[in-house]
Amino acid sequence: MTRSTPDSCPGVLRLHQAADGPLARIRVPGGRLEPEQVQALADAAVELGNGHLELTSRGNIQLRQVRDAAALADLLDAAGLLPSRTHERVRNIVASPLSGRVGGWADVHGLAVGLDAGLRADPRLADLPGRVLFTLDDGRGDVSTLRGDIGVQAVGADEFALLLAGADTGVRVTASEAIDVMLDAARGFLDLRGTGDDGQWRLHEIPGGAERVTETLDRSPAGDRLELGATHTLPIGWLDQDNGLVSLGAGVPLGTLPARTAEFVAAVERPVYVTPWRSLVITDLDEGPAETVVRVLAPMGLIFDAQSPWLQVSACAGRPGCAKSLTDVRADLTAAVDSDRVLPGEPGTAEMLVPAEDVTVAGRQHWSGCERRCGRPTGPVTDVVATPDGYRVDPS
Ligand code: SF4
Numbered sequence: 001m002t003r004s005t006p007d008s009c010p011g012v013l014r015l016h017q018a019a020d021g022p023l024a025r026i027r028v029p030g031g032r033l034e035p036e037q038v039q040a041l042a043d044a045a046v047e048l049g050n051g052h053l054e055l056t057s058r059g060n061i062q063l064r065q066v067r068d069a070a071a072l073a074d075l076l077d078a079a080g081l082l083p084s085r086t087h088e089r090v091r092n093i094v095a096s097p098l099s100g101r102v103g104g105w106a107d108v109h110g111l112a113v114g115l116d117a118g119l120r121a122d123p124r125l126a127d128l129p130g131r132v133l134f135t136l137d138d139g140r141g142d143v144s145t146l147r148g149d150i151g152v153q154a155v156g157a158d159e160f161a162l163l164l165a166g167a168d169t170g171v172r173v174t175a176s177e178a179i180d181v182m183l184d185a186a187r188g189f190l191d192l193r194g195t196g197d198d199g200q201w202r203l204h205e206i207p208g209g210a211e212r213v214t215e216t217l218d219r220s221p222a223g224d225r226l227e228l229g230a231t232h233t234l235p236i237g238w239l240d241q242d243n244g245l246v247s248l249g250a251g252v253p254l255g256t257l258p259a260r261t262a263e264f265v266a267a268v269e270r271p272v273y274v275t276p277w278r279s280l281v282i283t284d285l286d287e288g289p290a291e292t293v294v295r296v297l298a299p300m301g302l303i304f305d306a307q308s309p310w311l312q313v314s315a316c317a318g319r320p321g322c323a324k325s326l327t328d329v330r331a332d333l334t335a336a337v338d339s340d341r342v343l344p345g346e347p348g349t350a351e352m353l354v355p356a357e358d359v360t361v362a363g364r365q366h367w368s369g370c371e372r373r374c375g376r377p378t379g380p381v382t383d384v385v386a387t388p389d390g391y392r393v394d395p396s
Pocket of ligand 1: 323
């Protein structure tokens with residue numbers, strides 16, 4: 001498959017002209033933000049955007065209705081959030097958020113830093129499509145469910161499975177080899193994808209792509225292959241770290257974080273991880289301060305209860321952010337949550353067409369303003385898609 005339209009992934013230096021104004025996407029490799037960076041993003045949202053931070057399904061941050069692109073770039077540059085002007089859109093790296101603190105075989109956050117530096121050091125890798133996703137899974141099988149293009153998953157303390165196009169290649173590498181092998185795989189993908197914006201955006205779009213890239217690496221695959229899971233447990237609520245400290249997993253309803261709430265998160269003065277499940281993990285807290293953080297941030301709307309219906313739902317931008325949308329899906333979904341029409345349990349099996357005020361769905365669900373279903377998570381999800389005649393509930 002080749003493309004007839006250019007890769008239009010937004011960044012900080014190339015904004016997307018959304019229906020409600022210019023949109024900027026800020027890459028956060030490995031999801032890690034220092035408190036000062038959270039504060040800088042809150043400042044940017046208030047001074048230059050619509051007052052909210054949007055968390056994306058790749059653990060990045062979006063700002064909407066950006067009024068001054070140059071001022072935004074300067075602000076982010078000063079905060080260390082724009083370390084490259086040539087490679088900014090290719091720094092899509094997600095890592096297991098709890099790695100090194102709670103469980104897992106290995107701490108992959110160092111790999112995220114090294115991979116980001118390696119990407120930025122090779123001028124050719126600036127040509128990667130902005131859609132390419134790198135995943136660094138510490139062995140718990142969380143970010144591997146995203147089915148990235150290039151990644152590793154720990155299978156031992158110093159052994160990683162190389163994943164390409166969302167599957168295990170059989171190649172095994174050590175931590176010290178992992179970054180170079182992933183960068184070589186990225187170069188192999190560039191060789192295969194064709195030139196310019198007419199080439200494929202994702203490795204899985206190339207027939208036999210994973211096998212062909214593996215051949216270029218000159219490494220013998222092992223016999224056994226990992227079966228990657230489709231689901232995992234969200235890091236929500238009180239999470240005891242292996243070192244006696246506490247992490248707090250906080251869901252962000254529909255991934256929209258008000259700048260005022262972000263300021264309170266920054267004031268905790270601890271490293272924060274943005275997850276690809278539109279939540280935050282605030283790390284390295286003592287127990288007393290952790291209790292205070294929950295008492296302050298829960299009333300502001302952050303979700304610390306793993307049973308909350310907000311953790312079952314996601315939605316595309318919808319109106320007014322997207323001109324293609326048939327309706328304001330986020331308002332309709334919010335009404336469904338507020339009126340207890342998002343239910344626990346297993347999804348239904350029958351497809352149906354119902355008015356917005358009657359949509360009642362159990363289990364994991366994604367609401368979309370049109371058939372494109374932007375932001376749809378991987379794994380088992382019921383689609384709730386706007387049509388001219390109401391929402392189509394499709395437990396596909
Ligand atoms: S799914 Fe459709 S309405 Fe929603 S953001 Fe994508 S294009 Fe727009």
